[in-house]
Amino acid sequence: MGAELNKLNKLARGSTVSVIAPASYAADEKLTRGLAQLKEFGLTGALGSATTNRGPAYFAGTHAERLADLHAAFAADTSAVFTVRGGYGSNYLLSGLQLELISKHPKPFFAYSDLIGIQLHLLDRIGLPAFHGPMVAADFSVENGVHAASFNAALNGESYSLGTAEGLRPLRDGVAEGILYGGCLSIIVAMLGTPFEPQTEDKLLFLEDVGAKPYQIDRMLWQLRAAGKLKGVKGIIFGEMLDCVTPGDSERVGSVQGGALDEVVLRCLADFDGPIAIGLRSGHVTRENVTLTFGAQARLTAAGNATLEILEGVSA
Numbered sequence: 236m237g238a239e240l241n242k243l244n245k246l247a248r249g250s251t252v253s254v255i256a257p258a259s260y261a262a263d264e265k266l267t268r269g270l271a272q273l274k275e276f277g278l279t280g281a282l283g284s285a286t287t288n289r290g291p292a293y294f295a296g297t298h299a300e301r302l303a304d305l306h307a308a309f310a311a312d313t314s315a316v317f318t319v320r321g322g323y324g325s326n327y328l329l330s331g332l333q334l335e336l337i338s339k340h341p342k343p344f345f346a347y348s349d350l351i352g353i354q355l356h357l358l359d360r361i362g363l364p365a366f367h368g369p370m371v372a373a374d375f376s377v378e379n380g381v382h383a384a385s386f387n388a389a390l391n392g393e394s395y396s397l398g399t400a401e402g403l404r405p406l407r408d409g410v411a412e413g414i415l416y417g418g419c420l421s422i423i424v425a426m427l428g429t430p431f432e433p434q435t436e437d438k439l440l441f442l443e444d445v446g447a448k449p450y451q452i453d454r455m456l457w458q459l460r461a462a463g464k465l466k467g468v469k470g471i472i473f474g475e476m477l478d479c480v481t482p483g484d485s486e487r488v489g490s491v492q493g494g495a496l497d498e499v500v501l502r503c504l505a506d507f508d509g510p511i512a513i514g515l516r517s518g519h520v521t522r523e524n525v526t527l528t529f530g531a532q533a534r535l536t537a538a539g540n541a542t543l544e545i546l547e548g549v550s551a
Contacts, residue, residue: 237434238362240530241341242551244314246390248277252315253308254371255283256295258349259322261372263287266319269371273317276386280371283308286319295319298327305353306333309340315390319372321348328353329431334361343390345526346370347518348445351418352426355433358416358530364549366390367418367441367517368526382516382523389526392550398542401525402475402514405537406501409510411470415533415545417441419518424455427462435459437467439533443474445519448481449499456503465507470535472543473500473513475520510537 246252254270261269266287270280283304285296295301305328308316329352338361345366346354354365366389374380388395397403416438417423423433423442444452459465479496497513504511512535517525532546 237359240362240364240549243341243343243364243549245392245550246278246314246343250277250314251279251281252317253283253311253313254280254286254317254319255301255304255308256286256288256319257301257305257328257353258295258324259293259320260287260289260295261319265372265376269319269374269376272375272381273371276381278315280317281311281313293322294324298324302328302331306336309337309342313342315343315345318346318350318370320370321346321350321373323349325350325353326425329356332356337361337363348419349422351422352431354529355416355418356431359434362530364531365529366526367529369524374524379522380524382525385526389528389545389548390550392548394544394546394548396542396544397515397525399540401523402516403472403512403541403543404514405510405512405539405541406497407511408538409470410534410536410538411439411509412532412534412546413437413439413469415439415441415527415531416529418443418529420444420452420455421447424458427458427464433464435464435468437469439470439472439535440468441472441474441515441517441527443518444476444479446478449479449496452476452479452496453499453503456500460503468507468509470509470537471504471507471511472515472535473511474518475514475516477519477521510535512537512541512543515543
């Protein structure tokens with residue numbers, strides 16, 4: 236059992252939000268464009284002191300600098316915490332997280348990709364809802380990069396529904412309800428066997444990734460199952476699975492796998508009893524990144540036109 240879910244304040248237009256880079260750094264022009272587009276959504280970004288750092292290596296500052304920025308973002312007089320991009324590096328912050336400080340200043344935390352480890356740890360340990368949604372330089376910076384309806388509904392504490400228009404389609408029929416949880420498959424697998432292992436049991440599980448070949452997806456799903464992380468899972472929703480193809484595969488549709496990956500998923504999950512759907516554009520996507528509220532009660536209906544309903548908001 237995880238911590239009791241925090242109810243957060245609604246994010247009103249005109250709010251100032253913290254913008255930090257807990258992993259890799261972003262290109263200056265993408266950050267500038269993203270901040271401008273964030274303003275179109277009625278939000279003003281306040282950069283952390285390390286947000287524009289470059290290095291060492293691929294990191295946006297040292298581990299200590301990025302950790303200090305994250306803590307300062309939660310403690311600051313801002314209404315939410317946004318990240319610029321994923322990349323790599325947030326795993327180094329996990330052991331230094333000041334959970335008591337963050338729990339005293341709960342606020343929406345937007346991220347995905349490499350940062351899902353921090354998001355799920357905060358959800359598991361202190362009940363902080365995880366907003367698996369657009370990042371400033373990765374999504375707000377590009378035209379049509381943000382799915383406005385789910386973004387606004389999540390921040391306003393409203394229920395909302397996602398379906399065919401957001402790419403979702405059924406793979407195995409059924410209906411399941413539970414706490415929505417998940418994120419980038421390769422990051423979740425990388426955290427197995429650590430003190431920060433995600434608590435997937437009895438959840439409605441969302442899994443997505445980018446650039447992983449079908450056999451690599453197979454291997455990661457095998458590892459999840461062997462580690463007991465599919466035990467009690469109510470249903471599984473896969474993301475768009477961008478570039479998760481075998482080079483030269485004739486089933487390739489744009490940059491998204493259309494046939495072989497479906498077969499791999501169904502074979503790997505042959506002994507899984509719940510409904511399965513795929514294609515939801517959240518995380519690594521081609522366009523209109525959908526916001527998912529991890530920690531909220533949700534319902535998956537995989538039959539005909541699949542739907543995922545976020546049944547509750549997480550705002551007070």
